[in-house]
Amino acid sequence: MRFELTILGSGSALPTTNRNTTAQVLNVLERFFLIDCGEATQLQLRKYGFAINRINHILISHLHGDHFFGLFGLISSMALLGRTNVLHIYSPPGLEGILNTVLNPQFEKTPFPIQFHSLADDDPTVIFEDKVVTIHAFPLRHSVSVYGFFFQEKKRLQNIRSEKITQYKISIPEILAIKEGADLVRENETVPNSVLTIDPLPPRSYAFVTDTIITRKHTELIKNADLLYHEATFLHADKALARKTMHTTAKQAAEFARELMVGKLILGHFSSRYKSDALFLEEANNIFQNSIIGTDGLKITVPE
């Protein structure tokens, strides 16, 4: 039952030899969510072993090229590989027009349906939900409209104690109800659910925050997340530049992670002006010890 993040691109606007522009895949129990899609994302997906047509949901934080220029090639390849399934794309408004202009001349007919979902709310909004996961989008603060994403595994069913099934001769319909949290009610006694079951493993969560200054408007949503990816485009020595370009420093990201009491902080979106990431790690670790440096190809698993 995997909950695993793979970083495909950890650089900022200008890709470098080691860092592609932003893209990530989150695997939640074999559902594959693509988060941002910088140029060459399809190459990174192939390199790290993901089948592109297992992706049904693409979340684009904002419409700067280093976060979506990979969509053109990815969607073309999905079509060439015979995709027929609907593809859902979530982004601030404007992407549909751009994609149609670029892609429509490529195909005699649209090879598979694309469903666009516009992100425009000022408050956190559920943009996707199924049996196992809920995804919220929440607005950030940058030079253009940007959204963060919060992936929350749903609470799992209670685990019923097998010896109790024998002891109370519990029927199948009763088992289903007990797993949902019900007590066992018999003529002369009520056995509380807590006696019959073991609590499931706690749900896991991941918050993706990029291209923003620190904003505390929606921290309640992502507080205590197991994983937080936060951009750290600059070192704190360049905080004036960070402010001016509406980006975050490693120190600011680490202070935010400490305040949110997250399990682990992953830094990324490093400016190509820095030759090494060692100072980013040092700066963040001084404040929040569970900080790591995002690198292309890095996998981070949240254990059960």
Added chain:
Amino acid sequence: MRFELTILGSGSALPTTNRNTTAQVLNVLERFFLIDCGEATQLQLRKYGFAINRINHILISHLHGDHFFGLFGLISSMALLGRTNVLHIYSPPGLEGILNTVLNPQFEKTPFPIQFHSLADDDPTVIFEDKVVTIHAFPLRHSVSVYGFFFQEKKRLQNIRSEKITQYKISIPEILAIKEGADLVRENETVPNSVLTIDPLPPRSYAFVTDTIITRKHTELIKNADLLYHEATFLHADKALARKTMHTTAKQAAEFARELMVGKLILGHFSSRYKSDALFLEEANNIFQNSIIGTDGLKITVPE
């Protein structure tokens, strides 16, 4: 005085682990011409050591995505790196509108001028010319409008024999005229140019032909080229498929190279359906021995 081709992408529409989509750089005496620009071309340019802002001319054969989807990221990076020089882009009509739709929202103001040159002629046309090189575009035959490109180094000046300068006391203005081919005219004698000079090295040439069935309409132009890059999307066993999709087989490309009497044939644009390129080489070499397989990163120098 280099005349050197570097293959950046040797695959066809669907990139693979080893083959990016089409892109090449031709270095003609330190002028860098980019030919096609598939996704991730900027990454390949960096990988193989080209400074992206030394490129002033980009030639796009046609508007299928695997030949131009890398322009968005490349142009963005040129801007981020502070380019101010004009960039010339040559392509069949339609590219300007697509680029404007994608790029205009990315920049507060256009960071450098882009000059679009539309390819629409039925006959070979000079699209660029300077002191050292002439470039022709010529139409090919595919499902959309496609152009090939022919790069021809200009004839160099005659090399004057130094001993003749002494012997005839030749003046500087006379030297310049003799290098251009003039005879030396004195009162009582005329010394023919052939006595005074050595012929320069012959001019070098390169023909780029992709996404087409074999067309013999403009073979006079590219006959005897030192290098011919020709697509070979399919093996000849799949010639019906090649015909249907308006592509070429390795055998057809080699027959064409033999007929044109080119110096060397480079095959590329291989369909991702083939697991190995060994059969392509075998099929071509049976017909034209100077055939080689294009691979990403391959450099081919035409010696002086």
